[in-house]
Amino acid sequence: MRKATIYFNGILAGELTETSDRKYLFRYDDDYFNDSAKPAISLTLPKSQQEYHSDYLFPFFFNMLSEGSNRMTQARLLHIDEEDHFGILLATAQKDTAGAITVKPISK
DSSP states (O other), rough: OOEEEEEEEEEEEEEEETTTTOOOEEEHHHHHHHHHTOOOOOOTOOOOOSSSSSSOOOHHHHHSSOHHHHHHHHHHHTTOTTHHHHHHHHHHHHSSSSSSEEEEEEEE
16 A cells, blocks of 8 residues: 655655555545635545545646656656656656645655
8 A cells, every 4th residue: 555645745645555456546635625714625535524535646636747758757766656646746756846735755
């Protein structure tokens, strides 16, 4: 099982988990969820519920990944399987992302 904390403009917004059976869970942090002034991190992950489950990496996070030759180069340089979407997300979305969201791996 792999986990990451999700930050919105540097503020802890939630946690993303890849379970052992390669399913995904996103859960808003309690403080973030209960603060009505803080926006949802995505239109597809509204704050109408605190927890979301998916059989695949949520499209919002998948769309943060590079494509084509850039993805192949990243995977090769990072020694990560090109099909390991979560692994590439953990390795590449920690800073300087194209948006307000950053993803920081949680060490075991």
